[in-house]
Amino acid sequence: MAKRIAFDEGVKLLKEGPLAELQQLAQEVRYEKNPRQAVTFVLDSNPNYTNVCNADCSFCAFYRHEGAKDAYTKSIDEAMQHLELARRAGLKTVMMQGGLNDNLKLEYYVGLIKAARERYPDIHPHFFTAPELWNCARVSNVSIREVLQALWDAGQRTIPGGGAEILSERVRLAISPKKMEPGAWMEVHETAHEIGFRTTATMMYGHVEEPEDIIIHLDTLRKAQDRIPGFTAFIPWSYKRDRTLLRRTVKHWAGADAYFRILAIARIYLDNFDHIQASWFSEGKETGMKSLAYGADDFGGIIFEENVHRATNFIAKTDHNQVVQMIRQAGYEPLQRDTFYNIIRTYENEGEVEVPEDQRVKETDRTDVLLNVLQ
Ligand code: SF4
DSSP, X not given: OOOOOOHHHHHHHHHHSOHHHHHHHHHHHHHHHOOSSEEEEXXXXXXXXXXXXXXXXXXXXXXXXXXXXTOOBXXXXXXXXXXXHHHHTTOSEEOOBOOOOTTOOHHHHHHHHHHHHHHOTTSEEOOOOHHHHHHHHHHHTSOHHHHHHHXXXXXXXXXXXXXXXXXXXXXXXXXXTTSOOHHHHHHHHHXXXXXXXXXXXXXXXXXXXXXXXXXXXXXXXXXXXXXXXXXXXXXXXXXXXXXXGGGGTOOOOOOHHHHHHHHHHHHHHOTTOSEEBOOHHHHOXXXXXXXXXXXXXXXXXXXXXXXXXXXXXXXXXXXXXXXXXXXXXXXXXXXXXXXXXXXXXXXXXXXXXXXOGGGSOOTTSOOSOOXXXXX
């Protein structure tokens, strides 16, 4: 077992460690934890139930204020139409999330889970990030434990890790001062783990953070996982600038080498996380495939529907077959997993995976576009 690295060592490695050394250390941990020369992925979709939000995060192009021309809040039936699409596409999990909408109380969130479980029992509802749950507790005048318990009782079992950005108060004050504090984000996840949920943890980097902030984020997660285990995976992605207020401040964007470095340091530092997820989606397909050699053992989902990155003009599309082929091309065996990271399908002796015509990526689709450049 590789020796746990301390905070200062983490900062030094992130700042000064040669990329090749980081890669080698990360790959050692990766193969210690996941020895199979394989990479997992999930058939999923990321629709939204509302874009109304009170947080005004400067890095976000997705939200609208209530009353805006293109603001929307879906009824439960309207939200279920996304699950119907997912069912038709053979998807296994739906990550539904939205803005911090003060008009939506606990009954609405419980209603979404109940409807999903009753009408689409074969689809796993991976709904609501910590800030949404925190806002739900606030406007419903109940504790976060009551919110989580009600969702558990309605049949929810996992929670996505979005909304953390970087768990450093300095960073929060700079980019999302109206949003919950880092300690509150962690309280949601720790309470969820106590109840029995499994959750993921994410990080959005490449804006105002310093290397120390990244290690503070990883250190906070590692300590929490030691105390109350429940995180399945860590998922970093880079900030996308287009159409966001923060683009006026952040004049650069983090490229492929920064992504490889972040993945590798995460794999080394988070020695109590089973999985590190790389992404064809958030970084583009070329970088995504290469990044599998920097400590990652999972390739995320096919993301049938998505609007948050799309709002920043960052559009990438794939399908079931393409993901399988990308993983093979990168030198790994593709394995389909569920939201708990259990393997549910192998592709041994299969060449192309049949994808219905209406779900295939087409020549005319923008499949690997990085519009996140200086303008
Ligand atoms: S990132 Fe989330 S919380 Fe922040 S403004 Fe966008 S929708 Fe709202």
